[in-house]
Amino acid sequence: MTALRLDDLKQYSDVLRARDGRVVTVRFVEPRDAEELQNYFRSLSSRSRYNRFLGAMSELPHNVLDHFIHVGERDEFSVVATIKVDGFETLVGEARYAFHAEPESLEFGLSIDDRWQGQGIGAALLRNLECRAAAFGAERLFGDTLRSNDAMQGLARKSGYAFVTNPDDWKLVRFEKRINIAARDIPCASWRIAAANAALSAVAAH
Numbered sequence: 101m102t103a104l105r106l107d108d109l110k111q112y113s114d115v116l117r118a119r120d121g122r123v124v125t126v127r128f129v130e131p132r133d134a135e136e137l138q139n140y141f142r143s144l145s146s147r148s149r150y151n152r153f154l155g156a157m158s159e160l161p162h163n164v165l166d167h168f169i170h171v172g173e174r175d176e177f178s179v180v181a182t183i184k185v186d187g188f189e190t191l192v193g194e195a196r197y198a199f200h201a202e203p204e205s206l207e208f209g210l211s212i213d214d215r216w217q218g219q220g221i222g223a224a225l226l227r228n229l230e231c232r233a234a235a236f237g238a239e240r241l242f243g244d245t246l247r248s249n250d251a252m253q254g255l256a257r258k259s260g261y262a263f264v265t266n267p268d269d270w271k272l273v274r275f276e277k278r279i280n281i282a283a284r285d286i287p288c289a290s291w292r293i294a295a296a297n298a299a300l301s302a303v304a305a306h
C-alpha cells in the first residue's frame with residue numbers, strides 16, 4: 101500500500117471536468133469540513149441518502165461523521181467534489197473508500213448532490229477513484245448497491261464494471277472492476293506522487 105502524507109492532504113487534490121466542461125475539484129476531506137459535510141448529507145433527497153447508505157438515515161451519526169473527517173484512519177478515506185459557484189467552494193459530491201489488503205482491493209461508495217446529478221460528475225469522480233485505487237496498488241475496485249438503484253447500476257455498467265451477487269445480502273448487488281490503467285490515461289495526484297516516491301526509493305536503493 102502507498103503511504104500517504106497525511107500532514108499535507110491538499111497535494112492529493114485533482115481537477116476533473118463535468119460534462120459541460122465545468123471544473124470540479126476533488127480533495128480529501130479535512131476536519132474543517134465537518135459541518136458542511138453534514139449539511140450536504142442533510143440536503144440530499146431522502147431517496148439519494150437511502151441509496152447512498154443502503155437504508156434510511158437523516159444525517160450522519162456522530163461517530164460516522166468522525167470517521168469521514170479523519171482521513172486515513174483504518175485505511176479509510178473520504179473525498180469531496182466541489183465546484184466554485186459565485187466564487188464560493190460548493191460541495192457537490194463525496195466518496196468514501198476503504199483499502200482491503202486481502203486481496204488488494206478498494207471498496208467505495210459515492211454520492212452526488214441531487215441538483216448536480218446527470219451532469220457527468222459521478223462518472224468523473226468514479227474514474228478518479230480508480231486512479232486513486234491504482235496509486236494504492238489495489239488490483240480491484242468494488243462497491244455494493246441496492247438492486248433498486250438504477251442510477252448507480254447504470255453508472256457502474258457504463259464505467260465497465262461487472263455485476264456479481266453480493267455474498268451476504270440478496271437486496272444488494274456488487275459491481276466490480278479489475279484495475280488496469282495506464283498512467284497516461286487517468287492521471288491523478290495520488291498516482292503521480294506514488295510514482296515519484298517509487299522512483300526515489302529505486303534511486304536510493306542503488
Ligand SMILES: CC(C)(COP(=O)(O)OP(=O)(O)OC[C@H]1O[C@@H](n2cnc3c(N)ncnc32)[C@H](O)[C@@H]1OP(=O)(O)O)[C@@H](O)C(=O)NCCC(=O)NCCS
Pocket residue numbers: 147148149151152153208209210211212213216217218219220221222223224243244245249250251252253254255256258
Ligand atoms: C449514482 C450517482 C452517483 C450517479 O451520479 P451522476 O453524477 O448523476 O451520474 P453521471 O451524470 O456521471 O452519469 C453517468 C452515467 O451513469 C448512468 N446514470 C446516471 N443516472 C442514471 C439514472 N438515473 N438512471 C440510469 N442510469 C443513470 C448513465 O449511464 C450515465 O451516462 P449518460 O448520462 O451518458 O447516460 C447519483 O445518481 C447519486 O449520487 N445517487 C444517490 C447516491 C447513490 O445512489 N450512491 C451509490 C451508492 S454506492
